[in-house]
Amino acid sequence: xxxxxxxxxxxxxxVGLGLIGGSVAKAYRKYSGVTVYGxxxxxxxxxxxxxxxxxxxxxxxxxxxxxxxVFIALYPSLTINYLKxxxxxxxxxxxxxxxxxxxxxxxxxxxxxxSKHGFVFAGGHPMAGKHLSGYKYSSAxxxxxxxxxxxxxxxxxxxxxxxxxxxxxxxxIGSVSVTDAGKHDEIIxxxxxxxxxxxxxxxxxxxxxxxxxFSAGSYKDLTRVAWLSEQMxxxxxxxxxxxxxxxxxxxxxxxxxxxxxxxxxxKTELVRLLREGREAxxxxxxxxxxx
Numbered sequence: 001x002x003x004x005x006x007x008x009x010x011x012x013x014x015v016g017l018g019l020i021g022g023s024v025a026k027a028y029r030k031y032s033g034v035t036v037y038g039x040x041x042x043x044x045x046x047x048x049x050x051x052x053x054x055x056x057x058x059x060x061x062x063x064x065x066x067x068x069x070v071f072i073a074l075y076p077s078l079t080i081n082y083l084k085x086x087x088x089x090x091x092x093x094x095x096x097x098x099x100x101x102x103x104x105x106x107x108x109x110x111x112x113x114x115s116k117h118g119f120v121f122a123g124g125h126p127m128a129g130k131h132l133s134g135y136k137y138s139s140a141x142x143x144x145x146x147x148x149x150x151x152x153x154x155x156x157x158x159x160x161x162x163x164x165x166x167x168x169x170x171x172x173i174g175s176v177s178v179t180d181a182g183k184h185d186e187i188i189x190x191x192x193x194x195x196x197x198x199x200x201x202x203x204x205x206x207x208x209x210x211x212x213x214f215s216a217g218s219y220k221d222l223t224r225v226a227w228l229s230e231q232m233x234x235x236x237x238x239x240x241x242x243x244x245x246x247x248x249x250x251x252x253x254x255x256x257x258x259x260x261x262x263x264x265x266x267k268t269e270l271v272r273l274l275r276e277g278r279e280a281x282x283x284x285x286x287x288x289x290x291x
Contacts, residue, residue, distance in 0.1 A: 021073030022138030
């Protein structure tokens with residue numbers, strides 16, 4: 001990576017032209033003017049992306065060798081397979097970055113293959129998205145102002161991290177956090193994966209079908225991510241099952257406390273629980289009142 005002149009990046013490859021990959025391709029095409037090659041298993045999507053001018057052509061094995069950076073926006077298992085099947089074709093000292101929502105297994109495979117074949121691998125997770133998926137809903141502005149988590153092989157290589165941030169600049173990301181794969185998966189189980197499970201379960205109440213006229217911001221906030229891709233999220237949950245189960249056990253335990261307090265008519269306990277939650281939120285947001 002240290003041999004890469006980030007000022008001369010001319011070609012970018014994107015594998016998977018769904019919401020995330022399509023948005024990456026559009027952002028680089030619009031804001032950097034580089035040549036973008038893309039690959040999608042759906043020939044209709046591939047053809048439309050080429051017709052629209054988002055990509056200049058299909059990302060073949062031959063094209064991989066000339067790409068200065070390759071982004072892989074596939075499901076976790078497909079990402080691992082793609083890395084294994086194409087590692088020998090990536091250019092030497094070029095950046096390869098996955099954009100999956102889990103990191104441990106992918107980064108383990110990616111770092112090993114990078115060391116063997118001479119490219120640079122880094123895990124990436126843009127904290128942006130929509131409830132609608134697919135190339136149709138992709139946008140060059142999807143990542144504007146959003147956080148990005150980066151998982152490098154080495155944390156002491158300042159030049160590497162600086163180069164990665166420079167490479168990502170066309171995405172107009174708001175901030176970059178650097179962590180290891182295990183910590184990423186532990187935190188994301190709470191901030192993203194648990195939220196999707198809770199939202200998805202919440203709308204299964206029979207009352208949801210008759211809520212019209214009785215709901216406002218609270219309902220919308222809690223149900224926004226219930227509209228998800230079940231295939232993708234199932235794979236993400238199972239890939240990160242240990243951390244997801246830990247978070248589920250925690251929230252089930254907490255919900256049981258609220259249920260028991262209400263069932264027992266215990267206002268004192270209910271007030272305590274609600275105060276505890278409010279104070280936790282205030283502390284997390286940095287707004288706790290000084291006593």
